[in-house]
Amino acid sequence: MNLLSVGDLGPDQLAGVIDLAARVKADPGSVADTLKGRSIGLFFMKQSVRTWVSCDVAAMELGLHSVSIRNEEVGLGKREPPEDVGRVLERYLDLLALRVFDHTDLTRLAGQVRIPVVNLLSDREHPCQAIGDLQTIAERRPLRGTVLTYVGDGNNVANSLVLAAAMAGIEVRVASPPGYEPMPEALAMAAEHGPVSVTSDPRQAVAGADVVYTDVWTSMGQEDEALDRQRAFAGFQVDTELFELASADAFFMHCLPAHRGEEVTADMLEHPRSVVFDQAENRKHSFKAILLHLLG
Numbered sequence: 364m365n366l367l368s369v370g371d372l373g374p375d376q377l378a379g380v381i382d383l384a385a386r387v388k389a390d391p392g393s394v395a396d397t398l399k400g401r402s403i404g405l406f407f408m409k410q411s412v413r414t415w416v417s418c419d420v421a422a423m424e425l426g427l428h429s430v431s432i433r434n435e436e437v438g439l440g441k442r443e444p445p446e447d448v449g450r451v452l453e454r455y456l457d458l459l460a461l462r463v464f465d466h467t468d469l470t471r472l473a474g475q476v477r478i479p480v481v482n483l484l485s486d487r488e489h490p491c492q493a494i495g496d497l498q499t500i501a502e503r504r505p506l507r508g509t510v511l512t513y514v515g516d517g518n519n520v521a522n523s524l525v526l527a528a529a530m531a532g533i534e535v536r537v538a539s540p541p542g543y544e545p546m547p548e549a550l551a552m553a554a555e556h557g558p559v560s561v562t563s564d565p566r567q568a569v570a571g572a573d574v575v576y577t578d579v580w581t582s583m584g585q586e587d588e589a590l591d592r593q594r595a596f597a598g599f600q601v602d603t604e605l606f607e608l609a610s611a612d613a614f615f616m617h618c619l620p621a622h623r624g625e626e627v628t629a630d631m632l633e634h635p636r637s638v639v640f641d642q643a644e645n646r647k648h649s650f651k652a653i654l655l656h657l658l659g
């Protein structure tokens with residue numbers, strides 16, 4: 364199976380992967396070298412710190428050999444079509460994980476190969492981030508019944524988060540400026556699992572929430588729109604004043620990298636209830652669980 368969208372996992376599989384991530388984190392030795400002798404590819408068309416390093420180390424700790432592949436060398440879609448790149452790489456690898464600009468590169472490639480294909484972030488989704496984020500929430504409170512508010516751009520991170528959270532029984536609230544909401548398919552699929560609301564009023568959405576989450580206003584590949592976006596998102600910055608409207612034991616989340624002074628203030632990121640670096644850590648544990656689920 365592939366993991367192109369978090370929706371590729373059913374709710375039970377998602378719960379299983381989150382549970383496995385917790386067990387792998389608590390007892391890494393129990394899974395050490397369990398995938399020894401196999402190889403995976405980590406293919407990047409965009410920059411990365413967390414995804415690249417956490418996935419590489421996760422693979423190593425499971426005994427896998429991982430090959431980091433930079434698109435500067437491959438020229439996906441330019442030197443060679445995605446389908447052919449996939450058909451070649453599956454002759455060497457047991458799993459291929461890619462970070463791409465255009466989600467259709469993933470679907471085109473995945474349609475031609477038999478090995479599992481994993482989305483490490485596209486313009487549509489960031490499923491591995493959402494799985495690590497649910498692990499981070501589950502470490503602090505039961506997922507079911509939690510109220511999660513996402514403030515800001517309805518981007519790749521938001522699409523996966525909204526869907527994964529709803530699948531896990533979380534009540535989802537989104538506050539985005541008109542025209543920047545999460546993609547309709549993600550909202551519709553999420554609404555099949557539980558309550559999802561969308562507003563353009565961040566204060567209303569944050570009031571009483573258990574988790575407040577934001578991500579950058581300008582994602583990789585949208586740099587030309589940065590000025591327009593800064594104007595559109597004025598009033599959607601997460602600062603400590605907005606966060607105070609959330610429940611008393613709420614925590615703040617951000618997938619990172621953060622743009623201080625845009626979607627989040629520096630003091631919000633450094634707030635005692637900010638868990639952003641725990642999220643980053645859990646990318647490693649949760650990727651191990653994803654690999655075990657797909658290859659184990």
Ligand code: CP
Binds near residue numbers: 410
């Ligand atoms: N959160 C995340 O995916 O970070 P990177 O872009 O650094 O991989």
Ligand code: NVA
Binds near residue numbers: 579
């Ligand atoms: N939405 C951001 C997430 C980075 C991890 C981007 O796509 O650039």
